[in-house]
Amino acid sequence: MAYQAGGQRPAPRPVPDTCEIQAYLQDYGALLESQSCPSLVVDHHWNVVMANSAFETLFLGVRPHPTAMPGENFLRFVLFHPDAGEVLGEHESGWCLPMLAQLRTALETHGHDHDLQAVRREIAQDPIMEAAYRQGLPHWIRAVGEAATRLDGAVRLLHHPDPRRGRTECRIVEEIPQPLRELGYRRLTMVLRDPRRPAAPVRRPRRSRDAASHLTVVPSTED
Structure with missing residues (x-):
């Protein structure tokens, strides 16, 4: 997908103003940190409220970006x-399209949300991504079924920076304890599975900041 240079950095996330909630989140952060698998807590904008060291390690090699850092x-x-x-293997089918489906669902629930609408506007500014959202996403859902749009239980491919893991699968497990639910938060954990059998390395050239890419679910306009 094409890199978007525009857009605004997400606004600072509000801090819960009761001591009880703050204490719960502090303890929940300690629980998160004790986990060996990458784990994060997000709000309905997908702002990252907290993440553990394993999550940070997974994305350690990611270059700086003004509006799209994983943390x-x-x-x-x-x-x-x-x-x-x-980092995210099978990026288009395994991550981009499911996340576009998540955005679509969030917009159906929070149609006037400023942050979600800002993401939608950035998509609309890029012809490739707009085609993916309007044509590619419905085509993909018809092909694989609505179940593929759900994250909880999904098995996704990762390229882990730790060479002992390398190309490996993870199962996404979603948890929403009641205190997090009341705050509009949810926790996602990438449960790492045994690494796949070693295969010949595939060099994936890094995209430049202004380079566009083509989505296979969107018909090419080139002759």
Whole structure:
């Protein structure tokens, strides 16, 4: 997908103003940090409320970006960061299209949300991404079924920077304890599975900041 240079950095996330909630989140952060698998808590904008060290390690090699860092907004990272495919395997079908489906669902629930609408406008500014959202996404859902749009339980491919893992699968597990639900948060954990059998390395050239790419679900306009 094409890199988007425009857009605004997400607004600072509000901090819960009760001591009880703050204490719960502090303890929940300690729980998150104790996990060996990458784990993060997001709000309905996909702003990252907290993430553990394993999550940070997974994206350690990602280059700086003004609006799409994985530790700030995971939706923007998947859609707009040129390095996303370096870490998220089968980037288009495994991550981009499911996240576009997540955005569509969020917009149906929070249609006037400023942050979600800002992401939608950035998509509309890029002809390739707009075609993916309007034509590619419905085509993909018809082909694979609505179940593929759900994250909980999905098995996704990762390119882990730790050579002991390398190309490996993870199962996404979604959890929403009641205190997080009341805040509009949810937790996603990438449960790492045994690494796949070693295969010949495939060199994936990094995309430049202004380079566009083509989505296979969108018919090419080139002759």
